[in-house]
Amino acid sequence: MSDLTATRADRRVSTGLNKVPDPTAIFWIIKILATTVGETFADFLATNLNLGLTNTTIVMGALLAIVLVFQFRAIRYVPGIYWLAVVLISIVGTLITDNLTDNFGIPLGTTTIVFAIALAVVFAAWYASERTLSIHSITTRRREGFYWLAILFTFALGTAAGDLIAEGLNLGYFVSVLLFAAAIALVGLAYRFANLNAILAFWVAYILTRPLGASLGDFLSQPVADGGLGLGTVGTSAIFLSAILALIISLTVRQRKELASWQADLA
Template sequence: MNRQLLNKVPQITVFFWLIKILCTTVGETFADFINFNLGIGLTATTILMGVALAVSLFFQFRAHGYRPFTYWLTVVLLSVFGTLVTDNMTDNMGVPLEVSTAIFSVLLALTFGMWYISERTLSIHSIYTVRREVFYWLTILFTFALGTAVGDLYSEQLGFGYLYTGIGVAAIIALIYMAYRYLKLNGILAFWAAYILTRPLGASLGDLLSQPAKNGGLGLGTTVTSIIFLVLILGIIIYLAKTKVDHTDENVAMTEVSSNKGAKWQTVALLAIFLIVGIGTYQLRMQTIAPHTTTLKGQLTAFIKTEEKIKNAKDKLVMKQGADQLEHDWDQQEPALRAIGAKKWTSVDTTIDGVLSAVRQSGDQTKVQQAVTQSEQVMQSIN
């Protein structure tokens, strides 16, 4: 684990942050595209992306230095896979987003802790041994999974929406930059804090662009959004490969690696601020959306009626319009319904995803009717 390498990570420039946000956006939209538009399902999508990620990591670890195409392909695939890990915990295993957030926060903290104890630095400009690279990619995976959980928690479950969640995260990143620029916040700490937050920022941007206007988006769809961002990523990578503007400046790297002054106390302070603000916002919002009932009984009738219209539709356009309406109404009611009964909400959400996938994949009436029947059975048992 001590094989000496050239630094495997790019210099932190504006291109780094731009492509990172683009990658996180693709992670959100491309995972939805494969899962829903291609209709292969969440589990199969996760396995497919896991295999692709393993192949990409194999070539990344074999490289003897920073290679833009290999490096950023790995980041894109980690973004997709990290998103899918959280989605699987939520949809397939019924794990609440609050629990997912706590789990990935602990895993990320443990990874940082073991990395620092082992290497005495968390600088990404010191990734020149296999062991450090293992820590680095584990950290990236957990940042994507954590960012997905936090982003979904605030934008969907708490009902803040994609736009306001994105604006809020962008404002926090701006404050971190100002603290780094003017208040001498440790550079490594500032980097990792901003890096984690770019995940919910990119995810909110992806949902804002891809989701229908009824759901608070711009209606571009996951296909168009994924293509646009993948083309932009490819263009930037080609530019970086030719110009080498993001290759590490060794003088800057050594300065950053040796600069740990005040980092421990700043880390404690920053974590305390995040916990106070995050938990405080969560508690206040939960009080705002607190339901007037403690049971889902009678709350699902409108969704059953919408699904009946989808099942009886003879025209694919009418069927798709019904699916869009179902998705919109379900997303609108998510904060309140989830607060009443998260476990039952998840079971219904899974079957509704099946209906949406059946409609958007092919529109085959037999498959749609089967999906609707299954969903109605679940909802009627609860309703």
């Protein structure tokens, strides 16, 4: 095997062992779609099916726990399992914030501060343990545990902060979409042209996709009289889940081709 082939194979081995995907364009697209589903599908279950916030949280929490068992048992990144976990954790993160606000009367300002502190604590413990917050080296169960805990708090924080800004400023759904999209764009520009730390840029953008997706979901699903497009939670959830499924199938096919190529290099 030539040195070039060995290098290429080593790189593919490293990529294959990482349990989470690289933040490519398709990653961010699915993330926003999943975040939107987290908003609309949670509303659908709690309201349209009359499960209520508490029962919906219990059901979705149980499903998330089951999927995370498969995620942790997987030996590499598996698109179907990983993104199902993201969709479910998006729903659960939304429900946690909604429960605290609607069932317990805790102000959004308080939950925003609490979840921001909780996320900071997770990051601090993660860094103290692993000396890195990089998502490119999620190769152990401990790192993966920190990763998913951080993801949960980013969704909860994004929900609380997004709702706080939207309600406090009374922006409306469409303007909120533009505001959070612009904020993400600024993070990208700061990373590209102002040498913003890559890890910091990733996590800030990850948090901001939550209120972006929620605003987008509300804009599409809410009645026209309320400033939305009137697609409803069922229609919006169906459209976005179909898009996520199509992208996951595409990623799975691509991954299988890459693994086949890697195996050919080793032969």
